[in-house]
Amino acid sequence: MLPTRTRHLALLIAFLAIGLTACASDSDTDHDVLDQPWEAIEAEAEGTSFTMMMWMGDPAINDYMADFVVPKLKTRYGIELDIVSGQGSQIVSTLLSEIESGRSTSQLDLIWLNGETFFQLREIDALFGPFTDALPHSEYVDYNDPFIGIDFQQPIDGYEAPWGNVQFTLIYDSDVVESPPQTPEELATWVQEHPGTFTLPNEFAGMTLLKSLLMAKAGPETLYGEFDEAVYETWSSELWAYLNDLKPYFWRSGRTFPSTLSQQHQLFSSGEVAFTMSNNDSEVDNKVAQGVFPESSRAYVLESGTIQNSHYLGIPKHSDNKAAALVAINFMMSPEAQYEKIQPDVWGDGTVLDRDRLPAEWQQRFDDIPGRERAPDRADIEPYAQQELAPEYMMRLSDDFRTYVME
Structure with a gap:
């Protein structure tokens, strides 16, 4: 994530403290779209255009949107989707500046988000909702599943609709790493025995690895729930000691770290490092298919657990x-769109649909998806799945990693 996160949070809280009310609520200025039956909502949308802001850093994701979602929305519903690039702090900054300027309408109609961004947008009351109960395809979603209905320890409460579900994995070159380390202790030993061949990116995936290591030290239950400063200080100090002991053995002796996951992937592809990582447990197959990763790439999870x-x-x-x-959201949650998205050669993104709730024909189609070749089966890694922590843990880890490890 970007370094400006803490400053954004401070701004959000400041605006809340002074009671920023420049804009009237939608219910004061427009009819409530949710008061209509679904057929009327579709009729209102027909012939219109709208704008979505999303991260566009992966060609496979971009192709899925451009080649599947955009044309389907056009031909089936008569709506035009314009996609613009932006994520996290940029989304927050855009919506916050609109509120501050008193704009009555937003330049954005749809956003891709989770966790920290969701937390910040709820703080400034920038999200429409609750709306998920109005979506016909919500009937296929188990909102009681804590990996679906809870986002970074926050109930989604109908203010965001689940789109995909993934679990963090480490990715290694099996031609280089014969027996990948299974625990943080084994990882430390491996790094020390193979100096210069391991690093982590200073962004979301790298911070997810740090959260997994933090939970391995503290125990997940210790960190679940609201952010606890004392608990964080206790266990993060152990994490920084662990990383600083390894820093001399990192790529370039820990003097620098990749700033993006793409840079980490490039180091892995070129053989400079033996590991990369992904928040998407099936990305390894996707990247091999694209010719980005070597055929010998494999993905796995630490036995101490990783975040889903x-x-x-x-x-x-x-x-x-x-x-x-x-x-658009209802379509992107449909069995059809989720099925296309989960294909290993399309995106490989895990579905948010509860297969037991699907019609029999769709259950069969999901069961018949080609098996993973280099990624672990979902059933094999789910026992090691851990919940995301409260957003403040991500913010603090990101800032403190720069302070206590990078500098």
Whole structure:
């Protein structure tokens, strides 16, 4: 994540403290789109266009949106989707500046988000909802599943719709690493015995690894729930000691770290490091298919556990085309769209649908998806799945990693 996260959070809290109320609520200025039956929402959306902001750093994801979602929305519902690049702090900054300026409508109608961004947008009341009960395809989602209905220890409460579900994995070159380390202790030993061949990116995936290591030290239950400063200080100090002991053995002796996951992937692809990582447990197959990773790449999870989370779709409170956003979200949660997205050669993103709730024909189609070749089966890694921690843990880890390890 970006270094500005803490400053954004401070701004959000400051605006809340002074009671920022420049904009009237949507219910004061527009009819409530959710008061209509679904057929009327679809009719209202037809013939309109809307804008989605999302991370566009992966060609496979971009192709899925451009080649499947955009044309389907156009031909089936008569709506035009325009996608613009942006994530995390940029989404927060955009919506916050709109609120501060008193704009009555947002330039964005749909956003891809989770965790920290969700937390910040709820703090400034920038999200429309609750809306998920209105989506016909919500019937296929188990919102009681803590990996679906809870986002970074926050109930989603209908203010974001689940879009995909993934689990963090380490990825290694099996031609280089014959027996990958299974615990943080084994990882430390491996790094010391193979100097210069391990590093982690200073961004979301790298911070997810740090959270998994933090939970391995403290125990997940110790960190679940609201952020606890004393608990964080106790266990993060052990984490920094662990990393600093290994720092001299990292790539380039820990003098620098990749700033993006793409840079980490490039180091792995070129053989400079023996490991990379992903928040998507099936990405290894996707990257091999793209020719980015070597054929010998394999993915696995640490026996101490790794984080499983969902990512979501949300609607800005002041979007002026909520109908089109709702129709798009409902389609992207459909069995058809989720089935296409889970294909290893398309995106490989895990589905948020409860297969037991699907019609029999769709259950069979999901069961018949080609097996993973280099990624572990979901059933094999789910016993090691841990919940995401409260957003403040990610913020603090990111800032403190730069302070106590990078500098």
